[in-house]
Amino acid sequence: MIGRLNHVAIAVPDLAAATAIYKNALGATVSPAVEQPDHGVTTVFVELPNTKIELLEPLGEDSPIGKFLERNQSGGIHHVCYEVEDIRSARDRLTAEGARVLGDGEPKIGAHGKPVLFLHPKDFCGTLVELEEA
Numbered sequence: 001m002i003g004r005l006n007h008v009a010i011a012v013p014d015l016a017a018a019t020a021i022y023k024n025a026l027g028a029t030v031s032p033a034v035e036q037p038d039h040g041v042t043t044v045f046v047e048l049p050n051t052k053i054e055l056l057e058p059l060g061e062d063s064p065i066g067k068f069l070e071r072n073q074s075g076g077i078h079h080v081c082y083e084v085e086d087i088r089s090a091r092d093r094l095t096a097e098g099a100r101v102l103g104d105g106e107p108k109i110g111a112h113g114k115p116v117l118f119l120h121p122k123d124f125c126g127t128l129v130e131l132e133e134a
Ligand code: CO
Pocket: 007, 009, 054, 079, 081, 130
């Protein structure tokens, strides 16, 4: 059911510093930083030939990555994002399999302007999984 790896997201305490590492040391193409107030993060996308890296910095008081960064102060892998063709049918299949969808279970518009859902890390090998309709 799942398709391509759309991106790996890395939460970072300092987005400018993280962007510089990817741009300068690793020589990658990076996007401008974009504030995503609906998601409580500021994002930079690193373009790789076969996928993307999403750098995430907390935005505002109640950022969903705030607690993660308290536990991982130098940053760390936060989630992986897999593409699916039809996000609602993917959700229905996963919930029938016993997996938990975070939030109210309805897809939200993600950082790429496409519908996304997040799946409970305890149901997926300790990894927060994002599904994106691509
Ligand atoms: Co993501």
